[in-house]
Amino acid sequence: QSALTQPPSASGSPAQSVTISCTGTSSDVGAYNYVSWYQHHPGKAPKLMIYEVTKRPSGVPDRFSGSKSGNTASLTVSGLQAEDEADYYCTSYAGSNSYVFGTGTKVTVL
Amino acid sequence: QGQLVESGGGLVKPGGSLRLSCAASGFKFSEYYMRWIRQAPGKGLEWVSHITSDRTTDYADSVKGRFTISRDNARKSLFLQMDSLRVEDTAVYYCAREYFYRFDLWGQGTLVTVSS
Numbered sequence: 752q753s754a755l756t757q758p759p760s761a762s763g764s765p766a767q768s769v770t771i772s773c774t775g776t777s778s779d780v781g782a783y784n785y786v787s788w789y790q791h792h793p794g795k796a797p798k799l800m801i802y803e804v805t806k807r808p809s810g811v812p813d814r815f816s817g818s819k820s821g822n823t824a825s826l827t828v829s830g831l832q833a834e835d836e837a838d839y840y841c842t843s844y845a846g847s848n849s850y851v852f853g854t855g856t857k858v859t860v861l
Numbered sequence: 862q863g864q865l866v867e868s869g870g871g872l873v874k875p876g877g878s879l880r881l882s883c884a885a886s887g888f889k890f891s892e893y894y895m896r897w898i899r900q901a902p903g904k905g906l907e908w909v910s911h912i913t914s915d916r917t918t919d920y921a922d923s924v925k926g927r928f929t930i931s932r933d934n935a936r937k938s939l940f941l942q943m944d945s946l947r948v949e950d951t952a953v954y955y956c957a958r959e960y961f962y963r964f965d966l967w968g969q970g971t972l973v974t975v976s977s
Contacts, residue, residue: 754905785962789906795969796865797906797955802963840906844962848919852898852906 755780755841755853762859763831771856773824773841779851781822785844788817788826791855792837800839801826828858836860863888863966865956870971877946877975883939883956883968891934894959897941899952900970907952910941911959924950946975 756774763769773780773788780786788801799808801817804824814829824843828835841853869881881897897909910920910930918930929942939956951974958966 783962787963789964789967796967797957797964798967799963799965802961802965808965842906842964848911848913850908852908855905 752779752845752849752851755843755851757839757841757853757856759854760857760859762861763828764861765831765833767831768827768829769831769858770825770827771839771841771858773826773843773853775822775824775843775851777822779822779843779845780819780824782846783844784819786817786819786824787842788815789840789842790835790837791840797840831860833860863958865958865966865968867954867956867968867971870954870973872974872976873946874977875946875948875975878942878944879946879973881941881943881954881956881971881973883941885937885939885958888958888966890932890937895932895939896957896959896964897930897939897954898957898964898967899950899954899973901949901952904952909954912939943973946973948975951975 761769786804789797791797804819805817816827845851866884896911912930927945931940953970955970956968957964
């Protein structure tokens, strides 16, 4: 399994929106609605932000939203805030109890 | 909601061994699948191994035959025995709780450095 492809970086000014793509294949992203997104501040525990493509765990602001079209999933962060600056990773179920991770995107708040 | 705390990382020479531990609290550990996931320096996340609630295990090809995952439900702990370590195993190792196709709880990680 190859890693899901994410852009290395994305940026936006406070209050703007940023969208991160996550491209896989018909065997992972395209096959299952089990894409999740994680926020990772270096040195801290990664945090689940989106699961099952579009769902937000309790406590995650509704500024975070997810979508999917074909083999590409996306995470949108609206109304960017300074604390949103972090690395973001997507993950997709790939069958047979296996998962594939994205390459990671560093989001910078300008 | 729960907490996971990893320990056991450190500096080891190639060919050496380390045993990582992950202490769980605040949830019914025995009911969950658990995974070890690692991040090499400058790289993305990579699944290493998982263990189901009934102790079925699986490994990434890169560690198969060298790493062994186990759990002690009474002690609410997850382990990763790492033998025949290679330079390319250098990474921060995270334990994560799996819940319906998502990893909803992670530890802060423990750094493993394999170097001569």
